[in-house]
Amino acid sequence: MRDNIIQNLNEIFQAKARLGIMTVLTSMGDSDFLTIKDQLGLTDGNLSAHLRVLEEAGYIQLEKKFVKRKPKTLCRLTPSGREAFLHYLKQLEQIIQLARKEEK
Amino acid sequence: MKTEEALDQIAYLQKLIAQTRLRVADGYPFFLLWGLLWIVGYMGSIWWSHGVWVIIAPVGALLSVVIAFKKKKELPVPPLLKKIGWLMLIMFIYIAFLFSRLLLNTDSPQIINTFWPFHIGLLYILAGIFEGRSMLLIGGWLIVAAVAGFWIPFPFQEIWLATGGGGSLILTGVIMRKQVNKDA
Numbered sequence: 051m052r053d054n055i056i057q058n059l060n061e062i063f064q065a066k067a068r069l070g071i072m073t074v075l076t077s078m079g080d081s082d083f084l085t086i087k088d089q090l091g092l093t094d095g096n097l098s099a100h101l102r103v104l105e106e107a108g109y110i111q112l113e114k115k116f117v118k119r120k121p122k123t124l125c126r127l128t129p130s131g132r133e134a135f136l137h138y139l140k141q142l143e144q145i146i147q148l149a150r151k152e153e154k
Numbered sequence: 155m156k157t158e159e160a161l162d163q164i165a166y167l168q169k170l171i172a173q174t175r176l177r178v179a180d181g182y183p184f185f186l187l188w189g190l191l192w193i194v195g196y197m198g199s200i201w202w203s204h205g206v207w208v209i210i211a212p213v214g215a216l217l218s219v220v221i222a223f224k225k226k227k228e229l230p231v232p233p234l235l236k237k238i239g240w241l242m243l244i245m246f247i248y249i250a251f252l253f254s255r256l257l258l259n260t261d262s263p264q265i266i267n268t269f270w271p272f273h274i275g276l277l278y279i280l281a282g283i284f285e286g287r288s289m290l291l292i293g294g295w296l297i298v299a300a301v302a303g304f305w306i307p308f309p310f311q312e313i314w315l316a317t318g319g320g321g322s323l324i325l326t327g328v329i330m331r332k333q334v335n336k337d338a
Contacts (some may be wrong), residue, residue, distance in 0.1 A: 070166070139167075142163055148160060149160075
């Protein structure tokens with residue numbers, strides 16, 4: 051059963067940076083690029099690449115706008131992104147629970 | 155994925171969530187400022203008059219705005235915290251309006267003294283719904299301090315609110331400051 055769950059795990063969230071982005075957006079709500087960068091300690095290029103992957107998967111929405119003539123990128127979780135991430139967390143918990151049962 | 159990797163990911167998630175909570179701890183100067191102002195205000199009410207709040211409230215509001223702008227320059231503020239900040243400001247203005255109505259209906263120092271700690275406690279509880287247990291605890295304590303103080307006669311009610319209310323705000327600020335410094 052554990053193997054089955056592992057096989058079905060969403061690969062997009064397995065990268066630590068993307069897991070971090072989803073966690074920040076889930077716990078802090080809509081966040082701008084600088085906030086996420088500050089929280090995760092990623093470089094601009096690295097964060098942009100991971101955001102693009104999540105956007106292409108339809109898990110987040112990126113909104114670019116100018117605030118006081120400075121470009122600002124706002125990141126927002128989509129309903130399907132939230133659902134997929136919560137499902138992923140449940141799967142992680144299941145893996146750990148099954149492993150504990152097997153140990154017993 | 156192995157079980158260890160799943161555990162690693164969960165530990166990483168927990169660490170990130172704890173970091174998010176530390177954002178709240180960044181607000182320690184507000185707690186230190188208002189704690190000090192409460193002590194000055196309530197002690198000033200004993201030695202001078204309750205009119206001392208007419209000076210303290212705008213001074214506190216002005217200094218809070220200065221601190222907020224300084225903080226904004228240091229760190230980007232997440233939109234959720236911004237929304238909470240605006241919500242708190244709107245509620246604060248509404249409470250100030252209620253206070254003005256209260257002054258028209260009573261001149262009891264006991265009721266007037268209880269009003270602000272009680273309502274600020276409610277505001278903290280509201281913020282705590284979004285920001286976590288520490289704010290809920292401070293809010294709950296301020297309400298307890300306000301209600302308990304209602305039955306304490308002058309000047310002991312003022313002393314109680316200065317120490318129990320202002321003191322607890324300062325203590326909270328000191329604890330938050332330690333938390334921020336430890337994380338830095």
